Amino acid sequence: MVPFAVQASRGCSSPCLLALALAAEFAPVRPTRADRALDDLAAWLVGARAGDPVDQLDALAELAGAHLEPVVLSSAIDDLLLDRVAAGGAGHPLLLAIACAEAARRAGLAVGIVAGAEGAFVAHRELAEPLLVDPARGGLRDARTLQAPVSWQCCHQVSARILNRIGERAERVGHVCWALRAAELRLALPFEAPTRERLQADLRRVRARLN
Numbered sequence: 001m002v003p004f005a006v007q008a009s010r011g012c013s014s015p016c017l018l019a020l021a022l023a024a025e026f027a028p029v030r031p032t033r034a035d036r037a038l039d040d041l042a043a044w045l046v047g048a049r050a051g052d053p054v055d056q057l058d059a060l061a062e063l064a065g066a067h068l069e070p071v072v073l074s075s076a077i078d079d080l081l082l083d084r085v086a087a088g089g090a091g092h093p094l095l096l097a098i099a100c101a102e103a104a105r106r107a108g109l110a111v112g113i114v115a116g117a118e119g120a121f122v123a124h125r126e127l128a129e130p131l132l133v134d135p136a137r138g139g140l141r142d143a144r145t146l147q148a149p150v151s152w153q154c155c156h157q158v159s160a161r162i163l164n165r166i167g168e169r170a171e172r173v174g175h176v177c178w179a180l181r182a183a184e185l186r187l188a189l190p191f192e193a194p195t196r197e198r199l200q201a202d203l204r205r206v207r208a209r210l211n
Contacts, residue, residue: 001031006155014112015158016082016102019095022159023081025067025185026166026178028186034083041067041086041103049108056109056142060100060122065138072163075173077166092121094161096135117148120161123173156189163189179206 004021007013023029040060041063048059069090073079078091085091086099097113097120104111108127114132114187121132121141130143134148143150153161163182183203191199 001030003158004185005204008185008188009044012154012156013152014102014105016105018159019082019098019162022162022185023083025181026077028079029081029083029182030087031083034086037086037089038076038099040104041099041155042202045107045109053110053161054129054131055126056104056111057124057127057131059106059131060109061133061139061140063140064133064135065098066099067099067158068099068135068138070096070136073169073171077169077178080162080166080169092165093136094165095136097122100133100135113153114150115153115157115161116141116146116150118150120145120153120158120210121150123150123152160186160191162190173204176206176209180210 001023001024004025007018007021020029020031020034024036039068048056051059067089070093071079072092078084080095081090082095082098085095100122101111101113104122111122112125114121114123115139117137121134123132132141132143134141141152163186165181167179170182183206185195186199
């Protein structure tokens, strides 16, 4: 597997590929098992290709409700590691959105991840209507009912969200090694200068806790 920092320095790939590389930075991964699980989810969606975008989102919402379970751990990070989430069918809603989007991509559906303050969702790129698949609820939502707007997320933005959550949890439970690794990996992402300066300061703060 290509290391996360190498992949992050390249142009945007899929959120799935970068999330798998990110998982490998925190624990041994079994990409073949994850790949097989994602293929199984994609096979469940193949029949939706003949439908219109709304039908495709309906099928994806049904998939999420039937095969994926939202789980947010308190002191571990397995719910934020894509290989474990894909294989087990359970994890943080952000990772469920990645699994849904990747299964849909493999099934030939034109979807992507959108996110905002209220979480991550899956939207259809060919649908003007603001319908979203909410992987945490296994249903459709109208983006206009959200309290905060959402925007399309590239693989780098999705990875930053995962690392933020790992870092926040590590800080909360006092796991300095996870916090340090998350802070280091965030700097591999192509942020603008002001954000990089803030992240470098955060990395120095976490490193200081080791002294």
